[in-house]
Amino acid sequence: MKVRIKFTKTGILKYIGHLDLMRYFQKALRRTDIDVMYSKGFSPHMIMSFAQPLGVGVESLGEYFDLEIADTEDVSLIKDKLNVTMAEGITIEAVCVLPEKSENAMASVKAADYYIDFYDKKPDFTLLNETYLNSSELFYEKETKSGKKEINVKEFTFDFKIEESGLFIRTDASSGGNLKPGAFLEALFKKANLDLNEYKYHVMRQDLYTLNENNEFVSLGLIYA
Amino acid sequence: MQKCPIPEEIMMKIDHPERYIGNEINSVVKDKDKVDIRFAMCFPDVYEIGMSHLGIQILYDMFNKFEDTWCERVYSPWVDLHKIMKEEHISLFTLESKDPVKEMDFLGITLQYEMCYTNILQILDLSDIPLLSKDRTWDDPIVIGGGPCTYNPEPIADFFDIFYIGEGETMYRMLLDLYKESRKNGDSRKEFLHKAAKLSGMYVPQFYEPVYNDDFTLKEFKPLESDVPVKITKELVTDMDKTYYPDKPVVPFMKVTQDRVVLEIMRGCIRGCRFCQAGQIYRPVRERSAEYLKEKAVKMLKNTGHEEISLSSLSSSDYSQIEELVNFLVEDCTKKKINIALPSLRIDQFSVDVMSKVQDIRKSSLTFAPEAGSQRMRNVINKGLTEEQILNGAALAFKGGWTKVKLYFMLGLPFETEKDIEGIALLANEIAKTFYDTVPKEERVNGKVQITVSTSFFVPKPFTPFQWARMDKREDFIDKAEHTKHYIASQLNQKVIKYNWHEADVSMMEGVLARGDRRLSRVILNAYNKGCIFDAWGEYYHHDVWMQCFEEENIDPFFYTTRERAEDELFPWDFIDCGVTKAHLLREWHNAQNEKVTDNCKARCSGCGALKFDCGICVNR
Incomplete structure (x- = not known):
């Protein structure tokens, strides 16, 4: 059977990259007695699929991976079995069973919520808000293998709010159109004539979303729960 | 927090x-x-x-x-x-x-x-x-x-x-x-x-x-x-089953070089290769019992979640319970989808059988370390490995399906002649020939065999029979590497033999520091102050800066490398007693000159001096 595992990645562990995180979970699962299913072949690997990789330096309260386990496993025990062998900063929040024909975590991600906390000097939030609302285009220069490419980040942003000492954004997180919060900030600050380098900020991913049959965003953890 | x-x-x-x-x-x-x-x-x-x-x-x-x-x-x-x-x-x-x-x-x-x-x-x-x-x-x-x-x-x-x-x-x-x-x-x-x-x-x-x-x-x-x-x-553990060994090693997040459980099966080596410091300073050979190791293996795998386990020792085939231990691991680990790495295992029927079970033959390569190309030179260095053994091992491996072979040699060994250098190419060629003789054309997976020859430059180390030896200069090394390359290029099977060699400058500095004295502290301090760090990483090694430091401190680096040392010279490290006596090392230095092989510890005690520790192979023969 397939289960979806929701976890957090906070504190100093934000410096762990995606590949290391995958290896971390493979080792963690091997430290438990959870009966994980492996691929066939000479070098079998655990059948698992991670949702949109989290950038190095970004914390998250809502990360997901799907895992194929033996039908005999008691799903209600998996969360505790993993939590006793987690490093400080990674906590398993929930485990739910996925229906037989569900889309895997990676393919189903459509959006992500981020909270950007300016913990030192605060930028002019009113100016940023006006800039966002009044600009139909916010350009970010992306370096690709074939050279520089202009991207209108506004097309990939679904929501934008000023909240307390920071910004809330909901951006495209699909594999084709993933917009990183850093790219969004660069484009917005440039348009507002502010120098992003002058500000220190933390980024917290709050959750990942997929679309339901009515084209509404639903948390990856709730779509099948 | x-x-x-x-x-x-x-x-x-x-x-x-x-x-x-x-x-x-x-x-x-x-x-x-x-x-x-x-x-x-x-x-x-x-x-x-x-x-x-x-x-x-x-x-x-x-x-x-x-x-x-x-x-x-x-x-x-x-x-x-x-x-x-x-x-x-x-x-x-x-x-x-x-x-x-x-x-x-x-x-x-x-x-x-x-x-x-x-x-x-x-x-x-x-x-x-x-x-x-x-x-x-x-x-x-x-x-x-x-x-x-x-x-x-x-x-x-x-x-x-x-x-x-x-x-x-x-x-x-x-x-x-x-x-x-x-x-x-x-x-x-x-x-x-x-x-x-x-x-x-x-x-x-x-x-x-x-x-x-x-x-x-x-x-x-x-x-x-x-x-x-x-x-x-020196201090040493006398009973390897009654000492510290972790049950729960730290599990790094990032991929480290040794990303696996490491099981140290024994310390020391019975072989006594004359260039090898580890083979002398860790004497006598002391084994851990198979029972102890099995228990440790299970615990460490469980507590780390590693997907691979590796045996560690200087010469794993000499471990007396190797078959029992490896068979246990193969059985236990295969169930848990855990890989087994078996470095420093001599290529024989047993190891080929085991490795075909635990490795992907198409991807992995087999390693031989003849260290010297000619039989004469292998006798000089006391590497108890004959050409026949190497070729038999290669034939077994080729029959088992391997097509990639790595060969390790040293250049600049004491008493080396042009013939010994040519021997490296000849041996590589013989191994290629063995492949074509052993594997019929229709069974050749990729059509051909791939042989990689690597040479490093010999650095004499303290507490070895070669501590008296003069070390080659950089120019000699490069010259010898060029010759090796030339000899390989003149072999019939040269197309399947790839050759690479180590950097010569770093080897020279390693030679200086290995047999150096207290005067060198000044040079090292000066080098650091001039910005030298990570010298072991080729790209950060600045030979010119080091040479400048020697000049400023008025110390000749070649004093430590190319100089002939008298047999009665007092060495800076002679105040340390590692068990093996200077008299034994000198005897071995003479045996090297006479191309005379000395038996390994299992076959016959050579009276090296380690017996005084009253443990390991010296007492449990």
């Missing part, structure tokens, strides 16, 4: 910030107010190299089993962070508590290769600890060195307060107790070091003085205090 002494904006611009975060599974965090001794254990290279070292894993486990001690880890910040820490005055910290290294009671540094010597100074410098032992006070940790390079500690003698000669498991408890007592009594740092110098295995350089002849050979090496030992005997 997890601290990070490096500000976020720096962490985000350096390479691999995860090197500096600690917090790994099985790392040990204690309450610093509830321990008496804080010990920082350092491997002076980057995290992924240092974390792969077994010795530190063993000692980390041992120290943290002591209730009064908290052992933490430190590695060299990579060059990018090094620069920033210097500029921003960020003090080097331990990975567990993130407290400054300077606040520790001890800073232990393991010395695994000579080319890490400038990194020792980097660690001290970034920790705000005076680089020279004589300038330190009780505000600084006791800086103690261990590991194979302590068998000639003289080039770095000025930087260390103590060297622990031999295996760490035996004497640290006594040293820590002495430290606690000294601190309680209000002893001065020097008083403590004086007491420590009387403990077995402890070498405190400040209580000894080298006296030189006019030609800078050593005239005398004398203690400066009447009550410190003249000879320092």
